[in-house]
Structures are given as structure tokens and as C-alpha cells.
Amino acid sequence: MSQFALKTSLPSYLRDEQQKIEAHAKGYGLDFFATMFEVLPYDHMNEIASYGGFPSRYPHWRFGMAYEELKKSSEYGLSTIYEMVINNSPAVAYLLEGNSLVDQKIVMAHVYGHVDFFKNNFAFASTDQGKNPETGAPIRKWIDAMANHGAVIRRWANRVGIEKIEAFIDDCLSLENLIDPHRPHARKSVTDSALEEPSYDKPGEELPRLRVDRDYMESYINPDAYMQAQRKKVEDEASKQKKTPEEPDRDVMGFLLEHASLEAWERDVLAVVRREAYYFAPQAQTKIMNEGWATYWHSKILTEKAAEGSEIIDYADRCAGVLATTKERLNPYKLGVELYRHIEERWNKGQFGKEWDECDDLATRQSWDRRLGLGRKKIFEVRSHYTDITFIDEFLTPDFAAEQKLFAFGWSNKNDRFEVETRQFQAVKKKLLFQLTNAGNPVVSVEDKNHKNRGELLLSHDHQGIDLRQDYAQAVLVALERVWHRPVELRTLVEGKTVYLRFDGNAHKVKT
């Protein structure tokens, strides 16, 4: 165990357990940041949970609202938070004071699963703040970063006034889901712009020059300086005609940061909200995988190593609670862990590859076992290189869907309720993937910052079959207008028709 983790105020009996569980986790090949556990009473737990895990964030009423809800549900005994873990290096995890020992063990094992995932899943690489120059280990000091954000905003609040700041934070939060979660992974475009051919050298396009009757006069009538000026003029013309952004930009917040005319404090607030949105994005992208992975490992570690015989019943009870399914909502813990186990089994038995795919004899398939034992290796690979979408897309099989009784549901206008629609594999998979796309958020991009040549902002919604909620969309446009300071317009489809929602600072308009 690293020295860092030893300095925590964990009671000694829990520290002993932590050491044991950490050793078990290492033994299984988990690879995690140093992990620090802290025991908290329930109200502190609720407090930290309402801050999204970070004890020191910027002031905002919505944290108070989250606290109110958590407080009520824990005081009325509706729900308790058992564990919380922060993607930070060293990782910080919280244990709830007064939980039974077996609960604490489960939580610890679960936490090591999460931390391993944070460290190794590629999506989380975007939360690196650089590399340690000596060891090459990623730096993730997000607790510090969040505290710094808090300090920045508090300082502005003292200068500008908390009401103003808070109102602007509200506006920025309305745009919080308008980021491009893939941006951190995008490589710079292959063609370097400096190497691109300048437009005036293209055939058929020449720089305008004065007419020269005799060749030797060329350098006098069209001297270099003059040609340079002409070249600049042409380039300016071209760039004027270019739309900004050239391609629709999904990172609306980043775009605003760059192009909106903001005051210094507004810029800082927007930057903070955006950076935090990017920090939390990988967690939304990997909910099923992350929880599934942690659940896989807590059950492995507890049942094979850490649980005493007398604890098994309690363990099973708790575990059953975590994995309980309801028809109303998909349980990411359950789906995740089952899918990892399914993958492990398939790779252990060699149920993959061309031969397996082409085999359509049921009996052969059922008794298919090549005894390859590649399962464990495969799931470690999966946890590194996939996000929820690719995870489901690649590994969800018809067998698995049937076994897990997956179904798609939808609203029935006839009966005015949600109903089971189908169990047909392709339909279920399609719907599940849709649900996971962009973490369940509509895809909206900036189209043009000089719409109609009037400095208005045009956004477009990439409509994939489901309309936007119009009242919410209009409320977002109001927020957007306050950031952009000019009229804003959103192009979307409503019931199959193109519709422009517009807000000009005073009134909403809907144009078809």
C-alpha cells in the first residue's frame, strides 16, 4: 500500500480490511491509483454527494437542492448512499459511518473496481491533467481543480455579486450537455493547413493584376509589394465568405467561449462549467461498464476471498439489492456485470470468431467449448478499450438479450401508458444504443455564428427520430441568448417538419 493511503483517519479495523482487500484486488490483476478511504457520517455523506463527490465546489443553489433531496430521502429511510468514489489520483472514496463490516468490505472491493476502471479505461484519459515528468503517471488532481474553480467563482462573486454570478451559472448549466464528448480523443486533422494549396494557385484562379503589354514591364507594373496586397485581399474575401464554424461544431460551450462577446467574469464562469462538464462526461459514457466492472469485482473478491462464512448471507442480501431489476428502469449494475460474465464465458469457451459466427447448429453451439480460458484476459481488454455504446454494440448477443429478458418499451397513445413493445433482438439493441448515444442527450451543434449576416447564432439539432421537448428547448434558447447577446435560432424537426425555434431576447418565435 502506498504511504499516502496510510495517512488517512480510517479506524484501524477498517484499515486492516482495506489492506487485505487491496491485496486481493492486486492479486486479481486490478491496476488502480492509490486509494484513500474516509468514513463519513450520513449528513456529510449527503453533503459531499450533493456536490457530486467534491467537498469544495463553487457555490450554487442546485447543490442545496440536491442536498435537500438526499437529506429527505435518507431521513425518511428511502435510500442511503453506501459509497462514493472520485476519479482523482490518488482516488478518494467515502464510506458511510455505521455500516456493517460486510457492507464496508463490499464497498471497498467495489471502489477498487471503479478506480481500476478510472485508471485504465481510455475514455477517462481525457481527465488527465498531464503526466508526471518522472514516473509518466497521469496527473489527476481534480479535487484541487474543483476547489480552484470554486475559488475563481467565489472571487468573482465578491466583485460582481452572487446573484449575477448564480444567474449566469444557471444559464451556463442549461448548456452543460452541449459538449462534444469525443473531442478529447480527436486527432488533429491529417492535412496540415499550412501545407494546403493556397487558393490563388489553383488553376483557373489567378490573382488580379494590372494589364502588362510588355513582359519586361511586369515587375514594374505589378511589383511584389502590390501582388502581396492583392493576395491578402483575395484571402480576406475568401475568409469572409467562409462560415464559422466551417463544420457544425458540437462543442457549443467551447464555441461560445471562443466567439461570444463575454465579460471576463462570464468567460471564467463558462470555462469552469465547461471544464467540469468534460470531466464528468466519461462517467456518463461508461455508466454500465463502470458499474458492471465494479460489481464484477466486488462479487469476485468477496465470494472468493474476503467474506467470512458468517457474512455470506448478508453479502448476498446486499448484492441482490444492488442487482435488483425493475421493469421501469434498466439497472446498469445488473446489465454491466452480466455482460462481462457473458463475455468471460464466451472467451473461456472460445465462442467467438468466424467459425462460431458461421455455426448455426443449435446443439453444437450449446456444447461449444474450446477450453481456451481467455475470458479474464478479454474482459480486462474490454474494460480498457470500450465505452457503453461500443460495449453494447459489440457484445450484446441475441442469446444474452433473451437470457436477460431484455425488452424495448414505448409510449402507447391508445392506453396512455408505457408498454412493452418488443423483445425482438435488433429492435431492442437499436433502442438501447439510441438511449446511450450522447449519454441520452440530443445532439445539437453550432451551425453559423453570423446567421443571416446579422450576427445571430444558428444551432441545429441532429434529429434521430425523437423530437425535442419544446418548452425545455425554448428555455435553453433564452439562456443561450443571454450568453450570446444576440438572437439565437435552433433548427430541428417537429413531427417530421423542419422548424426554426427562435428567441430574440424578448419573444419566442416558431417558424416552419
Next chain:
Amino acid sequence: MSLRVDQDHARFKQIIRGKIRQNLRRFISKGELLGKQGKEVVSIPIPQIDIPRFRFTDKQGGGVSQGDGDPGDALGKPGEQPGTGEAGQGEGQHVLEVDVSLSDLAEILGEELALPNIEDKGKSKIASKRDRYVGLRKVGPNSLRHFRRTFRQALIRQISLGTYDGKKPVIIPVRDDLRYRSFKTEVEPVANAVILYMMDVSGSMGDEQKEIVRIESFWIDTWLRHQYQGLETRFIIHDAVAREVDRDTFFKTRESGGTMISSAYKLAADMIEQSYPLDEWNIYLFHFSDGDNWSVDDTLLCVNLMKEKLLPAANCFCYGQVESPYGSGQFIKDLDEHFKNDERVLTSEIKDRDAIVDSIKEFLGKGK
């Protein structure tokens, strides 16, 4: 212990307060608070305090889940529908319920309707304060020394130190053993205001009319309770005869007889005479009816009763006339005619639920 989140929590509550204020008229006319009333707090459903984001319409979406059931089966019970069922996103849609204490609610009501604070008639003992010697402490003047407790303390100490000799029981208190009487100031809340609600329950008062009375009396209660430390409420129902009932019966009874308003006024006068000495109580009289009375004679009797018995006793007499399809609505006109210049008589016509707010303002806006 104070938490860092307390500040944000306070901000949130402030925002909630603003929301309640904004929507107060709607809350009042809907009466949706009443069912959720606890002893000290009311939980108020606040819609739409969430931060707006681009999101999908719920009904086109649906989602994926697991479990038994055939196509066409409902998910869950009706009324407990899932939100968009986003996998991994734990947020459904919900209405936030916030607890607000009754006194906060009264303050909000006061702010929103610009109600003046009530001027005490000056005849009530507000709340009597009394010093009582009930406690002990280790310091004090010698005149207040508690001999027996000091002795006992010394005895305990000597026994535990082993210096007590049963044969020669000498007890010598040291400084630490001394105990002195100490006083506490006790505020004795004196129920110094009483509301007498009277309601016509004759056949012409329908359920909707009674609901209006119920809602209005809740807010009147809340406001007056905020103004006085102790507040008693008494309920009188009447048709041709009057009787005193408890709160539940008050709002539920429906009789079919005729209406003699004087019967209720007589009973109220008797109750005041018996239980509420005029120099100690602030008395509020509220009467709700649809304005139908049996005869002109009875109306005159009412006027006399008010002049002689009720008005001298009460802070104010409020008459609320609820519009009903059957009532003639004559009574309010009679009252207005007889008490044109009497500030103690406040009348208000309540056409429908939306008029409740204005009616409250008419009754309580004078600061009586």
C-alpha cells in the same frame, strides 16, 4: 454541525420562497397545500425548478429494460410511469416537495398580500413571563444556597473519597459542593386570540362553497396564528339552529333545513360570554354563508345581536359571502346597509376560488 452545503441550501430555500411567492395565488386557489399539512410544516410541490436542457420528449422515446411481460403489457402501475428511462442516467422527472413551516408561509402570505401586522387591541396579556426557581448552579449568592443539595453533594464526595465515617457523620462541604438555586424565565403562552368560525350548512351551500370556506379559513388561521402566540379556533355550524362542532364536522356537515343566521350569532355571543373575557382576548368572528336568510325579521335580529353583543367584544367581524346558485345573496347587502360606517364589520363576496386571495386581503388587510 454546520456544513459547507448549508450556504447553498439556504440559497435554495430562498429561491423556493420566491417561487412560492410567485405562485401563491395559484397555490391558494387550488387548495393543494391543505392535504399535505403536518403539524408545523406544509410540504409544497414545486414544479420546474430544474435547470432546462435540451432533452427529448418523453412519449416518443421509451427505452430498454428487463423483466417479464409480453408486448402490450404495461410497465409498472399506472401513475408510476418511468421518465425517459435513460440507461445510466438516474434522473427521472419529478416534482420536488419542499417543506415550509407555517410561520414562513404566513410571512410569505403577508409579504405577497401586503398584509399589515395586527395591532393588538391592547387588552390582551401578550404572553406572561415569570421567573421560577427551578434549576441549580454552582455559583450564586449565599442567600440562594440550596442547603439540602449542597449537603448531598458533599456527602457523595465524601463517600466516594472514603472519608465518610458512619460513626461520626460529619459533613463538611467544600467550595465545589455548593449548590445555588437558579431561576429560569418562563414564558407562559397565553391563548390570547380566538377565532369563531360560523358557517351556514343549509342545503344551498354546496361542496364547492364549503371547499372555498375551508381554503380561506386555512389561510386566515395561518396568518392569525403567526400574529398571536396562542390561537384558539371554535366552529359553529347553523341552519335553522346552531351548534358547536369540531373542525372536521364543520367542513363536512350538510343539512337540509332552512337558514336562521341569528341562531349562530346567539350561540357565538353565549360562547364569548362564557369563555372569553373581553379584556383578555382578541376575538375574531368569521361568518360564511351564501347570503340567504329565513326572514327579514331574523336579519334584523342578527343586526341587533351584532350591535349589542358581538361587535363590542370582537376585534372584527368578517362576513364572507360565497356565491351559490341557490342563495339570494341578500344578507351582505343588509349588513352593508346597517354597518356602512362601522370599521369593525368587514364583508367580502367570494365568487369562486380565484377570489379567495382578494377576500383574504379584504378581511386581514386592515390590520385589525
